[in-house]
Amino acid sequence: MRVEDTFYVVVTGDTLFKIATRFNTTVEQLQAWNHIPDPNHIEVGQQLLVAKSPSGFVPFPGAAWFKAKPNHPIISLMAVRLVEEGCSAYGPNGGQTQWDDEDRRSYSLWQQKLGFKGDDADGWPGEKSWDKLQVPFPQFE
Incomplete structure (x- = not known):
């Protein structure tokens, strides 16, 4: 995990739309960054990349x-x-x-x-x- 990347942990009541709005990004971008096939399915406690590193490159996904x-x-x-x-x-x-x-x-x-x-x-x-x-x-x- 890089210092420049911003992560967020999903809490009860969150949706990808709410998270995208909060972090000034899109649902589609959150899906791409976090490998989420169904935008209607996220889990409480799930850690999401919500802002990418200024480098513009995909961080190592593991x-x-x-x-x-x-x-x-x-x-x-x-x-x-x-x-x-x-x-x-x-x-x-x-x-x-x-x-x-x-x-x-x-x-x-x-x-x-x-x-x-x-x-x-x-x-x-x-x-x-x-x-x-x-x-x-x-x-x-």
Whole structure:
């Protein structure tokens, strides 16, 4: 968690709309930042990212997020960055929103480019390599 990011813990009576209004953002942006598929379902006690770091890049979502095989626009944005960095193991349909083996192979190439070896270049993102990739936040109009 970065100091520049602002987090909020959901309390009884909160809705994404109320939280978005309070923090001057949108429901859609809160959904993207927090991987919330249903805007009508948040839990009391849930910690939400409500304001992003001034860097403009997605903070590391944690290793477990990738291992859960997320289906999220962040995966496509990550793929674009990997291709830009010359670290693509994507086939003709690669770079979709679902984390898959092509993403893992491509991310391994990124880790190797950074000088990681062995288990440190296994294709599972870590905070150091993720921060260096600088994946931009999804933008919603």
